[in-house]
Amino acid sequence: MTTNVLERVAGVGADGRRGSKVLIPAAMLAVATFVQVTVMPRVGFGEFRAVPNLVIVVVVALAVLRGVVVGATAGFVGGLAVELLTPGQTLGVIAFASVAIGAWCGRYAALSEPVRWWLFATLAAVGAGLVPFWVGIVDLLRGVGLPLAVLMPDVVMPHLTFGAIMAPAVWWVARRLLGSPRIVEPGMMRA
């Protein structure tokens, strides 16, 4: 009985298939957020106005491997955690973008063809670029944003590039921890 409960929490099914429903995705997101708010701001990238966004790459990985609900939830939690723990005049803006990106990327978990690493890298890079673009647009609407001529080359492009660079390593780790894509949603926890 106890073993069964532990297996369900850890997500190791009766068939021995790896991949957690809750624990491992939550742990991945927690580690990514920790690294994001401690190590990443210390990573120097010269003149760029950007701190690499590891959290969104992990959110995309969780979404692609576990579906829309996990993607959106990870996006909300990860985005909000980053906003709470980093300086800046926003709360909920990055979370909004991360939810949308997580939900969109979650649709790829239902594909009959398994997602390849290069497709994941593309999704991660686009997602990493969309977050600062959305924040920049909101800032522009508030009258405190960078002009698009600066936002695109100095912020969005570096984020996009960092996302693409980090994606292969994150994909490798995520595939080893979570296994193959499978949809996890409320009401189908036995799947």
Add this chain to the structure above:
Amino acid sequence: MEGTSRVSRRRIAIRRGVVLTFLVISTLMFTAFFREGQGGLLHDAKGAVTSVFAPVQNVAVAAVRPLRDGWNWFGDLRDARTERDRLRAENEKLRTQLAGRTFDQAKLDELSALLKVQAERPDGYRPVTAAIMARPMVDVARQARIDKGSADGITVNSLVFVPRTDPTATSFGTLVGKVDRVDTHSAEVTFITAPTTSIAASTVLNGTKLGLLRANASGDLVLSGIPGDKAIAMDDTVITQGAGTDRFPSPYPPGIPIGYVSSVGRAEPGGEQTVQVTPFADPNALDTVLVFTPSSAQAKRRAGVG
């Protein structure tokens, strides 16, 4: 078949419900955050979370610092060479000017007085060394969080400096920003390169109040509102004016160096001219800063905390 379809519809409804719920919560959250003031509930919640996590961030920052320092050494070497070349050229130019000009004694006294102010730490302030432990994800040149807070004596409007280690520098440090929000073990610094910061400033050679120094949206410093008849010299040092009224004093004491004139715009006849200023310290590249917290009554009044 009908049962399968019903299950499928239910799953789609759950999916959409979850996504929509999160989107609505996020929207409500950022709308409320923008509408409320600095002392609002969400701002306070953010500050509380930051305070709890600050000790962990401090440990991580200390752990990563050796790697970062090693990497920075190469960049600093390149910057030092560039700065050396610039100062060498400026020195040469000043020598030429000095040889061909008879200095007015009154002007010399005025400059000496200004240089004296720059050479000393601001009166009535207590220095606290702080490390930068977090930056915004999107625009790192506007704000940062430092690892010292109200427990270390930091107050709102404390001045943030970078010490100048160059032995030829005439000032002990250069202004890079001020503290805008304080929590128990951390504080948020807004840099001079944020468009929300404006400072009454002048150049050393002019002395009198010149104009308002403010970053444009791109983060470039612009000194505007300068009378068209004022001659502005390239490479001249830009300093704070300390302007303000008795009731609303400027948080910046006079005579603090900020940067140097890097470009002078053409003056319209009878109009104003605009000058581009390059800060002495790049906020992007900072790891450690020196925070001057107000300790005298006058400094506290300047900071609005007395």
